[in-house]
Amino acid sequence: MTEQLRNRRITAYCLLAVCFSTVVLILTGVTTPLRTLLVLVFVCTAPGWSLISYVNVRHVSVTWISAVGLSLAVSILVAQMLVLTHAWHPEGAVVLLAFATAGLLVHHVLRSKPPREAAR
Template sequence: MLEQLRNRRITAYCLLGVCLLTVLFVVTGLTTPVRTLLVLVFVTTAPGWALISYVNVRHVSVTWISAVGLSLALTLVVAQMLVLTHAWHPEAAVVVLAVLTSALLAHHVVRSRPPREAGAR
């Protein structure tokens, strides 16, 4: 159980880094192949992992498959909303999605901390 919490915490930290770098690259307007790859990694993994981690899935492979599927579905819904509202601002949508995902990932980091010792302060 502690190993699973540790892995979730490490994954949440890594995806939190991806979210923050995505926001940084998009807000500053850097146009490099790294930005494209970073946004692609973010859009296909982070939002879904942040949501699916609230469900107690026992297998890591099922967690990741579900995370990718959920991320793609969520991204498609956001894109569809941008089209339907005639408010096509994909960069703003990515930033908002990354900020919301970061909040969920930060909660996972706090939630997966190991319990403190009874005598430690």
């Protein structure tokens, strides 16, 4: 169980770095292939992983398959909302999605920290 929490915490930290990097590249207006790749990695993994990690899935492969599926579903819902509201601002939507995802990832980091040892 400790190993699973450690892996969850490390994954959450890595996905937080992806969220942060995505937001920085979007807000600075940098247009490189790295930005495209980073946004794609973010949109396809982070939102779903931040949600599926609340479910106790035993197999890592099932967790990641579910994370990708949920991420794509969330991205489609966000895009559909942009279309329906006639407010097509995909960069703003990705930034907002990154902030929402980062909040959930921070919660995963905090809840997966090992308990402090008793004072000696």
